[in-house]
Amino acid sequence: MDEPSQRKADECFARAVYATGSPLMLPSNVYWKRFLNVLQPAYTPPTRHALSTNLLDEEFNRVQTKVKQTIDKADCISVISDGWSNIRGQGIINYIVTTPQPVFYKSVDTKDNRHTGQYIADELKVIINDLGQEKVFALVTDNAANMKVAWAHVEETYPHITTIGCAAHTLNLLLKDIMALKTMDTLYKRAKQIVKCVKGKQVASATYLSKQKEKNMSTTLKLPSITRWGGVVIMYDSLLEGKESLQEMAISQTAGMLDDVFWEGVSSSLKILKPIAAAIAMIEGDGAILSDVQCLFAELKEEIQTVLPTSLLLKAEETAVVKSLERRREFCMKPVHAAAYMLDPKYDRGILSGEEINGAYRVITAMSDHLGLDKGKVLGSLAKYRTKQGLWEGDGIWQSCQHISAATWWKGLCGSEALAPLDQATR
Template sequence: MTDAWSDRQRRSIMNLCVNSKLGTVFLSSKECSNEAHTSENIFEYVDKCIEEVGPENVVQVVTDNASNNMGASKLLKEKRPTIFWISCATHTINLMLEAIGGLTRYKKIIDQAKKLTVFIYSHHKSLALMRKYTKKRNIIRPGVTRFASAFLTLQSLSEKRVQLRHMFTSKEWEDCKLAKTVKGTSSYATVVSASFWTGVIICLRVFTPLVKVLRMVDADWKPSMGFIYGELQRVKKEIINALNDNKNAYGPIIDIISKKSSKRLDTCLHLTTYILNPYYFYNNPDVRDDLEANDAVVDFIGVLFP
């Protein structure tokens, strides 16, 4: 698994880790400040580490979806055709969530929620009042990714809806100087708006199935490869049901999930582990007759034993 980042001194660092059934182990780190992160440089670094570990011990290389990583994957395929290069599931699912959150219907609610929480946390008086009415419980909760944090904030707002309404309609808030400001009146309008809370509920119904998959693939407690494809199929069904089978509502979301999954989370490796996973194979008879998955098994074997 590779990851590139910058430290506090703005040095460009590339890390390599190995993941197996025993967990994740740090393998190597390289400073790349004087080098461009080209496909060739990434490939050479990864290939050198594959040689150290032993090519026969490597099933796949996992990176994010940046174009230079995708270029490196082609170089690896030429030299080591039996090793897969797979997009990071956490990164891909987060891209799905961000794209769905960018749709007008959901972006409006997320933006309103952000403005409300930023306003509350920007002032000592509003923060103290909020903690008083919520019994010292916070709204903002950190998640595994930036969008997961936004989702958790929406979830937290929904849980504290009654307390926030009591706060913004209280005598204490009415007497507070912040209540007379532009941002104060805007926050008040948001909290007492029925359409805002309805929008929050719809957002949670749409995002919750994907966030569950995000948590699964980001956790270390169980290998997730055999569940990714099957869970994304379940996500699509849950979202369609959540939006009352309204194609105009669910269509753009399903398109985003399918587009982001294509050639990233629906490779022959994903489909093979899906059809060989007893959780799906024995629970759903249709899985055995899935032509695409059966063809993927043949392709997978063809890669491992050309």
């Protein structure tokens, strides 16, 4: 094998190892060696040392170059910050940049620094300045108290940047609020006890799996995560899918819990919890954008208010759910969400209140100032867009937005309009 072919093969092999998290000793395994030899006898795979040194450096540099090029091409970007502890207990802060497609920017080891609001703000300012503060329009973090302090520092330094609470984190807190209600908590504990009783005993677990197999069902009982309340939905779903098998088993420890009231509670609770869990999954996806959040909360409110009267919750608890949803929504939503919704052609603008519309106008005006655009022309273009005049008069242009992203729609079809640059700033 000639040298260029060897280098290309090594590069591809190394990338496959890194991307799959495979062990670096893989190429020294006798069976992998045999497999590669069958494919190409002339090819010698890289050593473990090469995979952990020069090939790793080259792949890192390649990815970093691609990330930089992606960010440089974007006119407007947002920064997403997420703090966590790694398997060694070290404090780590990850930074993701949306262009609007998300790209991983960097990971910072906080060492022995306390995660105070001032420390986080200082770190965020470094990231913002590295990226170019003039093109950063939004900062997304979780809703912790130290983050709120950091928001104030960032907004003071960069008035054009909007700080936003993570919608997925907010919805997880909504689930936590609902699960804290007495009726929901009691049901949750009963359900968890049943799952533990079956999964924790070898004979019971084997019997359950056997009965599921007889019914051509491969589903197993699931326990929820201790950190993500969306796992409750998965547990309840698994219980309903295994309902017949559980009732057939008639385990003495759980028989009293498997009555009709229990199953009715699981089913009615799922009608409340499932829409929230689905919303979390949607908003955590790579394709989620700010305009989706406005629509998401409106749909959640409608769905939950529809199913609450059929739930087993007490009237006071039903009221608490509605209030919690509104409180979480008010915390999460900012005028920039209304502006993004207004500028997303796939959504009609009927759900925005008068206050939200005014807030959207203020955001659009402020962003026009920051981008150095003629505010009069921008607002004039907005008026035509909202009343479907000029370029937006025909049906075809509105039908097209159902087949392409809003960013492509504005850039490809409406790029000549004064309003077009504002869409990129609200993605």
